Amino acid sequence: MRTLYRSLLKLLPRLGVQVVDLGPGEAVVSRRGARARLPVGPGADLVARTGRRPYAVSQVGSDQWLVTRGSAGEPQAPDGAWQSVRLGSSGGHLVLDPRAAADERGLQLAAAEYLCAHHVAALLARYEVNCVFDVGANTGQYARRLRRHGYAGRIVSFEPTAAAFAKLEKAAEGDPDWTVYPFGLGREDETMSIHTAWNTMNSVLPPSDYGRDRYHRFAKSQTEEIEIRRLDGVMDKAMAGIDHPRPYLKMDTQGYDLQVFAGAGERAGEFVGLQSEVALLRLYEGSPRMQESVAEYESRGFEITGMYPVTREASTGRVVEFDCVMVRAAAVPE
Structure with a gap:
């Protein structure tokens, strides 16, 4: 039997409101632009505006992901192609696109x-x-x-x-x-x-x-x-x-x-x-x-x-x- 919560979620798009259902009791509601749920890793998702410019997600370290969005027609680095370079003992990391590193x-x-x-x-x-x-x-x-x-x-x-x-x-x-x-x-x-x-x-x-x-x-x-x-x-x-x-x-x-x-x-x-x-x-x-x-x-x-x-x-x-x-x-x- 559908709950009142689920019924409201299905009704909202008819009123021009976008909904991304995240699970029991959780949803992202937006007035403009469609949103999509992108899996990033175990226990982590990204909710982003969809459109002609796709998102690419790359893991660059333990519990760390890089999310990028390029211009229309711009090639995206494939998942896993980004490099995470540790900056000595500073605690910082440099995330490199292989194309940039080549220059x-x-x-x-x-x-x-x-x-x-x-x-x-x-x-x-x-x-x-x-x-x-x-x-x-x-x-x-x-x-x-x-x-x-x-x-x-x-x-x-x-x-x-x-x-x-x-x-x-x-x-x-x-x-x-x-x-x-x-x-x-x-x-x-x-x-x-x-x-x-x-x-x-x-x-x-x-x-x-x-x-x-x-x-x-x-x-x-x-x-x-x-x-x-x-x-x-x-x-x-x-x-x-x-x-x-x-x-x-x-x-x-x-x-x-x-x-x-x-x-x-x-x-x-x-x-x-x-x-x-x-x-x-x-x-x-x-x-x-x-x-x-x-x-x-x-x-x-x-x-x-x-x-x-x-x-x-x-x-x-x-x-x-x-x-x-x-x-x-x-x-x-x-």
Whole structure:
């Protein structure tokens, strides 16, 4: 004899309500879209929206399953094809699609970007950073990454090019602790020309022969007049209202980082840490090599905590640029 509960379950679809019966006394009821019950493993099921994009379930460890959904027509990894890689004794696991694992260079660079962001977030917390200077902000990628990794303090971003600044300004809307400025930083207060047709690689420096061979975008030669200011001249305004400022300096200015650093003058010692893109292979004429940059930072009391590849040559494996993360060890809180 059917119970009232079962009768109601059968009635609901006639009213436009979708039902997935999970067993005695248990059901999932939804207003829109059909749902399906997918067996994941012993004692575990997944209830998911059905449609043209199928779900694939793969076991990646004891009592652990990976559920994926691809775009229409995108091939799905077969069950069991995903690899679960243990990350040492950290307790973490990396789940890899075999296709991704086969792209050694792409995987390494993606992992380096994540590890760098994770490391920086930990340093900001350890050194109690309350103001990040984001120099060469472009459209705000770095600041958004900081927020995703949990940093909640002040961010001050500098981007001199008009098109990128418009996007940066929009990205910072709604974040009261993220301030943006439409100028660059350098050794002197001045006006300069910057190449603006190179997307995230815009620079005040011309490309080197190596850079032109590597990137076709350097063949374009559009320029824009921009304002440059010294870092020590904007620090007080940027940190206004912060009790006991503990700033961190991030620079990504396409070969111009040492000029930005020089503009800090004697106030460079106020930064508890810094992050600079240093080059082993010069993309820009007149840019410093990694050894020169690191030596200058070390001479001001900063020491390396991490080096993360930013770009690598596909043909040779050589690293072109590193993200170099440094701190002043004496600045670590008691």
